[in-house]
Amino acid sequence: xxxxxxxxxxxxxxxxxxxxxxxxxxxxxxxxxxxxxxxxxxxxxxxxxxxxxxxxxxxxxxxxxxxxxxxxxxxxxxxxxxxxxxxxxxxxxxxxxxxxxxxx
Numbered sequence: 001x002x003x004x005x006x007x008x009x010x011x012x013x014x015x016x017x018x019x020x021x022x023x024x025x026x027x028x029x030x031x032x033x034x035x036x037x038x039x040x041x042x043x044x045x046x047x048x049x050x051x052x053x054x055x056x057x058x059x060x061x062x063x064x065x066x067x068x069x070x071x072x073x074x075x076x077x078x079x080x081x082x083x084x085x086x087x088x089x090x091x092x093x094x095x096x097x098x099x100x101x102x103x104x
Contacts, residue, residue: 035064
């Protein structure tokens with residue numbers, strides 16, 4: 001497999017592109033997720049079991065982009081979601097089940 005896949009130029013190009021994307025600086029820091037090696041779907045299932053309902057997008061996003069110890073977003077860019085969430089609560093109320101999925 002090493003000789004058939006990892007040595008071809010297309011794989012090397014895709015591998016380098018992925019590496020560059022993972023290490024790209026945005027707002028002064030490297031883009032990060034703190035979700036670990038499990039999938040977003042698995043995080044969603046675990047959250048659903050914990051909170052006894054399907055998590056909304058902002059809740060799932062917060063779980064994957066905040067430090068668990070301090071509940072702070074990991075980069076300034078990810079913190080912009082907090083402003084969005086506040087605007088949604090101001091516009092539609094505290095009951096997140098009444099919020100539209102995508103609101104500009």
